[in-house]
Amino acid sequence: MPRRARIDAPGALHHVICRGIERRKIFREDSDRDDFLERLETILSATQTPCYAWALMPNHFHLLLRTGNTPIARVMRQLLSGYAGRFNRLHRRAGHLFQNRYKSILCQEDPYLLQLVRYIHLNPLRAKQVATLAQLDRYRYSGHSVLMGHRSNEWQAIDSVLRLFGKAASKARVQYRDFVEQGITLGRRPELVGGGLIRSLGGWSAVKSMRRLREHVKSDERVLGDSDFVQSVLSAQDEQLEARYMLQSQGYDFGYALTRVAELTGLEPVQILKPGKQADRLYARSLICHWAIHDLRMTAVAVSKLLGISQPAVTRAAYRGEAIAAADSLELVKKKNA
Numbered sequence: 001m002p003r004r005a006r007i008d009a010p011g012a013l014h015h016v017i018c019r020g021i022e023r024r025k026i027f028r029e030d031s032d033r034d035d036f037l038e039r040l041e042t043i044l045s046a047t048q049t050p051c052y053a054w055a056l057m058p059n060h061f062h063l064l065l066r067t068g069n070t071p072i073a074r075v076m077r078q079l080l081s082g083y084a085g086r087f088n089r090l091h092r093r094a095g096h097l098f099q100n101r102y103k104s105i106l107c108q109e110d111p112y113l114l115q116l117v118r119y120i121h122l123n124p125l126r127a128k129q130v131a132t133l134a135q136l137d138r139y140r141y142s143g144h145s146v147l148m149g150h151r152s153n154e155w156q157a158i159d160s161v162l163r164l165f166g167k168a169a170s171k172a173r174v175q176y177r178d179f180v181e182q183g184i185t186l187g188r189r190p191e192l193v194g195g196g197l198i199r200s201l202g203g204w205s206a207v208k209s210m211r212r213l214r215e216h217v218k219s220d221e222r223v224l225g226d227s228d229f230v231q232s233v234l235s236a237q238d239e240q241l242e243a244r245y246m247l248q249s250q251g252y253d254f255g256y257a258l259t260r261v262a263e264l265t266g267l268e269p270v271q272i273l274k275p276g277k278q279a280d281r282l283y284a285r286s287l288i289c290h291w292a293i294h295d296l297r298m299t300a301v302a303v304s305k306l307l308g309i310s311q312p313a314v315t316r317a318a319y320r321g322e323a324i325a326a327a328d329s330l331e332l333v334k335k336k337n338a
Contacts, residue, residue, distance in 0.1 A: 018102035290321025
């Protein structure tokens with residue numbers, strides 16, 4: 001069964017969970033954690049991706065992110081590939097470090113933002129990485145210590161969280177800590193990390209009951225929220241897919257993108273396909289990579305095979321192409337009045 005596409009959009013709130021392959025450790029020592037956080041800071045700052053909560057565990061990590069101008073998939077690809085390469089070199093290992101597919105759950109903000117901040121930040125306490133809440137207050141590898149004011153992270157959106165507890169930072173921290181403490185007795189909260197939208201209905205028993213009554217509720221394991229929220233998210237996703245298939249049905253494919261770029265640049269298609277670092281070829285190939293991935297929804301792997309370059313090179317070129325298309329007001333499909 002093919003994997004379903006990740007759901008994303010600018011401004012979307014995501015709970016990201018990434019585990020080590022076969023649940024092995026992805027952080028063996030503090031230097032690993034520090035390197036990961038440095039990379040996270042660089043990438044989040046460069047992509048203007050807000051982070052509301054995070055926690056590093058021995059064999060997995062949690063992030064609560066909001067999509068900026070860069071899709072979460074690209075942010076995670078940069079983060080994971082860079083960290084895994086360094087980890088493997090340092091620890092003299094080969095092969096995959098992470099499970100093939102991290103979990104990314106798009107979340108409805110109003111009911112779940114604070115619940116997820118608390119859930120994520122309590123992970124080290126639940127897993128006995130620390131023994132008490134007082135120790136968690138100063139624990140280096142969870143965003144809780146930053147919200148408590150004991151550590152500083154410019155890339156963590158602490159004001160956005162604290163203002164939900166009060167205007168004055170000192171009072172807000174007291175209210176926030178009380179809120180976190182109340183969550184200790186709630187346990188692992190599986191309804192926040194898996195099981196589809198049924199978690200909004202009170203669990204599987206409620207769903208089975210509704211099924212017996214032939215009542216249907218929109219659900220999807222990639223989304224956390226009520227039925228109306230899920231419906232709106234999936235409708236938007238369907239519109240994106242519909243646009244993609246509409247382009248394909250009308251004959252807009254990689255060949256069309258190649259012809260379109262050749263027309264714009266004055267280069268022959270064969271010239272564009274030839275390897276080379278000339279400025280005009282880089283310009284052309286960057287546009288092709290951007291349109292192939294963004295508009296035609298091709299994978300970087302597929303594009304790399306057609307252009308004869310590596311997958312990371314395609315990803316970098318797509319970034320350049322996105323900037324070029326925006327700066328020069330270029331679109332894959334010409335407007336009728338153009």
